[in-house]
Amino acid sequence: MSADAVAHVRARSGGPVSLGAAVPAPGGMVRLSRHDYTGQALPLWPDGVTPSLLEEHQVAPMPVERAGETRRVLAAVLACCWADQSTDPWPGDPAPMERVLDTYRALIGRSDDLMRNWAIGALRRLHDSAWIVMADGIVSLGPRCALWPVESQSVLKDLVRRVPEPERRALTVVPDADLVAAARTSGTDLVAATHLPDTDRAVTAHVPDTDRAVTAHVPDADRAAAARASDATPVVQPGGLADATDPGDPRSADGSRGGTDLRGPVSGGRVESGVVEFDDLLGAYDERRRAELVAAFMVVEHAAEPVQEARFAALRDPALRRTLGEMLARRGRTLIQHRERWITGYDDEAVALASAFGHEVTSTGSDRAAEAAAGSKGVFMAPSTSPGAGAGARAGGADTGAGLGESERAVLTLVLVHSVAIPRAEGLLPEDSWLSPHPTPADELRRHTQLPIGELESALRTLRHAGLLTQVKAGEEAGGYVPGPQFHRLTPAARRRLQEELILAAGPDTPLAAAVRARRSAR
Secondary structure (H helix, E strand, C coil): CCHHHHHHHHHHHHCCEEECCCCCCCCCEEEEECCCCCEEEEECCHHHCCCCHHHHCCCCECCCCCHHHHHHHHHHHHHHHCCCCCCCCCCCCCEEHHHHHHHHHHHHCCCCHHHHHHHHHHHHHHHHCCCEEEECCEEEECHHHHHCCHHHHHHHHHHHHHCCCCCCCCCCCCCHHHHHHHHHHHCCEECCCCCCCCCCCCCCCCCCCCCCCCCCCCCCCECCCCCECCCCECCCCCCCCCCCCCCCCCCCCCCCECCCCEECCCCCCEEECCCCCCHHHHCCCCHHHHHHHHHHHHHHHHECCCEEHHHCHHHHCHHHHHHHHHHHHCCCEEEEEECCEEEEEECHHHHHHHHHCCCCCCCCCCCCCCCCCCCCCCCCCCCCECCCCCCCCCCCCCCCCCCCCHHHHHHHHHHHHHHHHHHHHCCCCCCCCCCCCCCECHHHHHHCCCCCHHHHHHHHHHHHHCCCEEEECCCCCCCEEEECHHHHHCCHHHHHHHHHHHHHHHCCCCHHHHHHHHHHHHC
């Protein structure tokens, strides 16, 4: 796998990739440079098409929790941080978080404590998916805002003009400018949280594959991961649960490092032109077929569910589908077929490479911005739109410092056991299905885990944001949690690994578990 493909895998699963001083962006990425010549790299969309294309094709993106609140909070941040509208929105000017909350109050006409809690939760989701950066009570626009197309800025300006000015308190102990100046000189570095979180990712998130992230039209992923200009809806994607930074700090040949590194507040920056990635593949086609390839690329990468091949010429036509596969391979992705439906996931080579470096690929997106791929180290893969980061090492095992923590893995394992393994053993599920109509009640999770209630709720929230779990509301049947849409993005090899991990988790002393361990040791 090429170095550029590895960089795209890291960006989808972990959010913007940090670059050293004067290090160029990988192919297919745009470089956001800071005043000290370091920077971050973000994937470019082919032909300038954004994830809003999914709406045109009536394809559902990765869902985002409280998407409406998140959009409105992002609008409040934009109104506070984009003071000089003669320039591009990013990087903008930092603003105190309380000013953002005041603006949000004025926007929705409410000031109760519940509203404040929702707003703070939305700020965290936006931060996790790299749409904003929060540090020491200061908020600034995140790197994903640099991807807003120039043609959308007139709509964004109109949006900002319609956001009402908040009522300022009669007594201001410290002026906003002084708060920002103090934060700028504090030298605080903020590393984005590795949970949506979008592709998956995110999210991130994949909010992939557990991709892309932390995906979602908000969104790694993380989620997955720009906004539709008309409503500034981000995609949770990478940046949420992601290819979290390896504790050993493995660096690529150019000295860059994967993982999200958001430093706040931003004091300046510029967007450098990205390197065109697919022209050699798309140049051989006329305008119509080129548009069909780009549309299929965006849909399979950012959709929540596999899409029907009959709806997209690039999925129906074997020659076009081969070209689409080559486009995806340059980003460490592969097409996954579900009968006559298609979606994407992390290439198995990307998973093996991540395992070799000692860290896992997750996402939360697209994005977020995550998506799952299997239970051992390097197996769970997560978009962001992501605002955007997937899932990780051995379920219930020690935290490797990347992806999901021990609590999230333990909770995910419990849901898989009760919603998939037990119904499958009772003949209620097809053998190859990782989705389930049999929810695990929250009471069941409380009975079978020693996690404190607060930690359990936090783990469930992270897994929902990553697209690894879906909450089923109580109705005719009892409500609970089932595996999320990221499980669509498992390759056949990842499905086998996940099956083996579930056997080891549910029955470690059974003959079948012994056979799995023997087969692995033989390899």
